[in-house]
Amino acid sequence: MSSITRREALKTLLTALAIPVAAHTEWAFANSSLPQIAGQLYFLKPTDPEYTQRQQIFNKRIGLMPRLIAVCLSDKAVQTAMQYAVANNLPVAVKSGGHCFEGYSLNNNGLLIDLSLLKSFKYVAADQSFTTRPGAKLGDVYAYLAQFKRLIPAGSCAGVGVAGLTLGGGYGFFARQLGLTCDSLTRVKLVDGQGQLLDSKDNPELLWACKGGNNGSLGIVTELQFKTHPTPASFTNYRFKYRSLTASKVSALAERWFSLMPNLPTTCYSSWVLGPTQLTILITDMAERSSPPLQNILRQLGKDATTVQGAQKDEFLRGIQRFRGGIEPMYFKNVSAGYYNGYADIKALLPTLFTQMQASALKQNLIQINTLGGAIRNGFSASSAAYPHRNYAYLGEFQVYYERSSDTPKAETLVNQVQQQFTQAGIKAHYANYPDIGLKNWPQAYYADAYPRLQALKRKLDPNNRIQHPQSVRL
Known part of the structure; x- marks a missing residue:
């Protein structure tokens, strides 16, 4: 989640959301040799006009080209598309929202099963x-x-x-x-x-x-x-901005934020967002009234902030929509920057990281650190889910945005250099939803002790590794 850095979305429509998507009425089944289910399944080749629309994902950096796209609007359609892939020995990628950072919802020369119209x-x-x-x-x-x-x-x-x-x-x-x-x-x-x-x-x-x-x-x-x-009855957010930054000031601000967060009420969330010229701290709260621990945190954060946005209180839905992010495809290279227990995990690397961010030719780069803990750690048993990282209190994400495809090599180089610093600092656990194709030991980083159990299930459900991407569970 990049709640305060991505572009504001266009206004969303809130009506008629309870109605399932209607059947497509203008399909032209030019590919007569491919399986068809009227109103439920159609295939697209690269020469078909709709192919480009279905092939596009949120990250414009990724340009993979499936041999075929199966647009599915029912369970039966997905089954039929998968059976076609089996019969024709095609690898399968799956797209629903299309927001995977590394474009794992696409493939080259395989079958893409597009679920973006399958919604109710x-x-x-x-x-x-x-x-x-x-x-x-x-x-x-x-x-x-x-x-x-x-x-x-x-x-x-x-x-x-x-x-x-x-x-x-x-x-x-x-x-x-x-x-x-x-x-x-x-x-x-x-x-x-x-x-x-x-x-x-x-x-x-x-x-x-x-x-x-x-x-x-x-x-x-x-x-x-x-x-x-x-x-909740309301949704409140607070923001603090700090400018005129130096490496030592960034370290001091980080140490203070980390020291305050153990007292953050569980109704709250916070993110610490550092760019080349500015640090922004966001706090949100679902409680109707701010508690004394939160009030103390707000006072501490406001002491030397350049600007302070006090309580912005909204009804629930309006509050959420303030952070809805961009909806149009863009160029970016974002990755997990690892899980942390506290400031000590990043203390040594932070000054060098900030200097590197300032020196980059791509100025829309940032590191965002988000609070975890609370019910994530204490509300559910470790055995209840494959997700293995409940005990960590923080999650980092490094992000680079840019406007031209020609800047992709610069973005990828910067991310690789930053990730190397985190690896050298001993950061080994990463969030699977923020994939980094460059991670060498990704099975352990994403899944830890859950990985062998996932592999055993993979062998039962997909013994020929039909559903795959560069970091999918191996047989």
Whole structure:
């Protein structure tokens, strides 16, 4: 989640969100040799006009070209597309929201199963459950559930797909009080690598794996069911900005922030966002009134801030929408900068990192450190999910944005240099939803002790490694 650095989205429509997507009415099945299901499945080749639209993902840096794109609007369509891939020995990539940092929702010369039109929303008041499809995006999910004064604890970027977020773990403003997104997941349906439709109610191992361990690896999720939580009456945010920075000042500001965060109430979230010329600290709070511990933190942060934005209090949905992020594709190279226990983990590297950020020709670079802990650590057992990093208190993300494709090598070089510093500093655990294709020991970094169990399930669900990307679970 890059809640305060990505571009503001265009205004989103909030009406008619409870209505499932209507069937496509203008399909031209020029590829008669390919399987078809009227109103549910159609295939695109690179020569088809719609191909470019379906091939585009959020990161313009990635330009992979699938041989075929299967646009699926039902479980049966996904099964049929997978069976076609099996029969024709094609590797399969899966796209729902298309926000994967490294473009793992695409492939070269394989089959892309596009789920972006497979979306619906169903809230059941009797058990307060929410069922959706993988094409649903967070902005629409929040808006739909807000009608019932309910939420799932997800991220902030409106264009992110709920499936990809959940399958890699998922965190955001509410995670310290309610847990990860995947902690509210209660049931999934998926199509395995042989084209069979499976349900986690018949195989609990599927649910475990889909809680942080199944982004484009084990099966194609076609339905997700969540328990929901009450929305807060209000959503408040505070911001502090610090300029005229030096390396020593950055270190002092970081040390102070880290020292204050153990006292942050679980109704709150904070991010520490450092760019080449400015540090921004964000705090959000779901409580109706600020508590004494929060008030003390706010006083400490405001002592030497260049500017202070006091309490900006909104009703819940409006507050979330302030952080909805960009919706148009852009050039960027973002990666996990690792999990931390505290300031000591990054103390030695921070001055050098800041100097390197200042010296870069690409000035839209930053490191964002987000608070974890709370219910993530204490609310759920380690065995309840494949997600393995509950005990860490912080998560970092390094981000580089740019305007021209010709700057891609510069962005990738900067990220690689920064990641090398984190590795040398002993940072080894990373968030699978912030992948870095350059990580050498990614199975351990992303999945830790859960990886062998994920491999065993992979061998059952996808014995021929049909569903794959450069960092998918290996057989």
